[in-house]
Amino acid sequence: MWISSITVFALIAILIVGCTGNKSKDSSAKEGGTLIVGTFSDIVSVNPIFINDTASGDIEQLVFAKLYDLDRESNLAVESWSIAAELPKVSADNLTYSIKLKKTAKWSDGNPITADDVKFTFDTIRNEDTGAPGISQYDKIESITVKDDYSLDIKLKQIYAPFQFALYSSIIPAHVLKDIPVTSLQESKFGVDPAGTVTSGPWSFSEWKQGQYITLNRNTNYWGKEKPHIDTIIYKIYADQNTEVQALIKGDIQMSEAIPLTQIAAIKGKNNLEVILEPGPQYEYIQFNFKDENFPDNYSPFKGQKTRQAIASAVNRQGMVDNVLKGSGGLMNSPFLPGSWADPGKEAVNYAYDAEKAKALLAEDGWVPGKDGILVKDGHRFSFELQYNAGNSRREQVSAIIQENLKDVGIEVTPKGIDFATWIDQNITPGKFPAILLAWSLNNPDPDGESIFSSKYFPPTGQNGGWYVNESVDELWVKGQQVVDQKERTKIYHQIGKELSIDLPYVFLYQYGLPQAYDSTKLKWNEVDRPESSMGYGYLFHAIKWWLE
Known part of the structure; x- marks a missing residue:
């Protein structure tokens, strides 16, 4: 699933100051203590099937165990x-996945985690009435057969090349949620009320004071062979990034995400x-909304392709990289990260900063200067x-640049933090916005982006919140999913x-x-357990093995 960040690319890695102070042997790891992490974004819910933002995802991965995990190379x-x-x-026809579970895994209330829980999780996500944003990874399932308490078979309707990474998924407890109608799951206490949230990870969802902090205590029923060294993790929420940094400098927190x-x-x-x-694995973008009702005058100005190309030409993207990112980023020309196998490279259009070209395109699309x-x-x-x-200093700067750039070509932009x-709950997830400045964090190693670009996946069952329609692209996503040969699949994704x-x-x-x-x-x-920023959620990679001095 792609998560709003709100993503694996080929920059030269820069390690400032480095991790040289953290090469201690595991045998010296100390037990106990409280780690305080600073953040400027509150969560929405830790219910895994409804997560659509990185703030919630950070907490969720610490309190829920996944069916499978990823290694440092994203395998x-x-x-x-x-x-x-x-x-x-995997069967020879690539349609059936046979899975065996550990018999030791259990929920924080002491109940065992079984194949019924896995089936319940995937059946719930692929039910259109649930409204799960990640449905596109699971609606290719034809059937799930529970063979016994700890083994099951998942049969697909068709070859779906990215499916192995759909198994990189947290599981939810059937015994807690099975009697709640799927249409009511998102409004239930599960995921928002710690007392009503049964989890399975190294830490438990213990307390959430909205806008202030989230507390995770060691799961006393944790079943894994490796136990967490740290007793408690507190996420302290600050109004903005600069305040968060000052807290780190003063010693109020030990980590800033x-x-x-x-700074x-x-x-x-x-x-x-x-x-x-x-x-x-992050890339930033301006997303257009094509639905008229999301504008005060019931008119989306973004429907003309030349208009969108004009905006791309009018925005000084390279200036953002040079002056806001201080050269630590790189231009994006498609949804596939440069250097990845799906990246179309020079086949993609690179929109150079050109205000005069933008004005010409706008005129061609019927826009004329008003009084x-x-x-x-x-x-x-x-x-x-x-x-x-609000509180994201990078987006504050970038939105101001966009406002100035587009004013130069006759477009009025009002940035709003x-x-x-x-924002995630009321605007992004339901697709109720005019235009947004946001980022995707590509937590799934496979580049399949059907969920966010296909007209099959409008809210609430999907992540195409801009209501974008392109039938030829819709067909290409499906074609690319059904090809196993990597060379052929690469050609399709380059075309996309x-x-x-x-x-x-x-x-x-x-x-x-x-x-x-x-x-x-x-x-x-x-060193082998250091944060891995090239992965989604990578700054918490192997957090179970960290300790405090």
């Missing part, structure tokens, strides 16, 4: 904390603080609200990337990494 893996006992066995690039120098000057800046200088078409002024999450959790770079449901801006900072005198890990 499907069985870890001591995975529910599965071995890698899935995302710091502004402008690296200040942190680097402190002897006890280290910063990790590596390639991350106040703002473009008008069919009686509608070209004015729209650009939403982003909104509380992250509220090229087509999306022309049609532009988004203006693809840039890829970037999220710098993490931590107190190296207090937070420790072995």
Whole structure:
């Protein structure tokens, strides 16, 4: 599933200050203590099947065990904390996946995790009435057969090449949720009320004070062979990134999950603080909404392809990379990260900053200057609200650049910062916005993006929140999923990337990494368990093995 970040790319890894202070042997790991992590985004829910944002996903992965996990190279893996006992066995026709579970895995209430839980989870996600954003990974399932308490077979309707990574999924408890109608699951206490949330990971969802903090305590019923060293993890929520950084410098927190690039120098000057800046699986974009009702005048100005191409030409993307990212990112021209096998490279259109070209394209698409200088078409002024999450200093800067760039070509933009959790819940997930500045975190190693670009997956059953329609691209996603040969699949994804770079449901801006900072005198890990920023949720990679001095 693709998660709003709200993603694996080919930048040269930059390690600032490094991790040299954390090469202690595991035998020296200390038990206990409280790790306080700073964040500027509150969660929406930790119910795995409804997560559509990274803030919620960070917490969810600490409190729920996954069926399978990923290793550092993003291969499907069985870890001591995975529910599965071995890698899935796949039939010769690539349609049936046979799965065996560990007999030791159990829920935080002491009940065993069984094949019924796995079946219940996947059946719930693939039910259209549930409204799960990740449905596209599971609606290719034809049937799930429970063979016994700890083994099951999953049969697909058709070959679905990305399916192995759909198994990189948290499981929910059937015995807790089976009697709740699927249409009521999202409004249930599960995932939002710690008392009503049975989990399975190393830590339990213990307390959530909205807008202030989230507390995770050690799961006393944890079943994995490797137990967490840290007793408690507290996520402290700050109003913005700069306040969060100051808390780190003062020692109020031991780790910051995302710091502004402008603050690296200040942190680097402190002897006890280290910063990790590596390639991350994130890319930022401007998303257009094509649904008229999401605009005050019931008119979406983004329906003309030339209009979208004009906006891409009018926005100084390279300037953002140079001045906002300080050169630590790279341009995006399609939804596939440069250097990945799906990347179309030079086949994709690279929109250079060219205001005059933008003006010409807008004129060709029927836009003419109004009395106040703002473009008008069919009686509608070209004015729209650009939403982003409040407190994100990078997006504050980028939205201001977009506002200035588009003003130069006659388009009025009003940037608006909104509380992250509220924004995800009320605007992003239901697709109720004019335009947004956001990012995808590509937590699934497979580049399949059907869920966010196909007209089959409008909200609430999918992630195409801009209501984008392109039938030829819809067909290409399906074609690419049904091809096992990697060379043939690569050709299809190159075609998808090229087509999306022309049609532009988004203006693809840039890829970037999220710098993490931590107190190296207090937070420790072995080098093999260091954060892995090239992966989705990678800054918490192997957190079960970390300890505090």
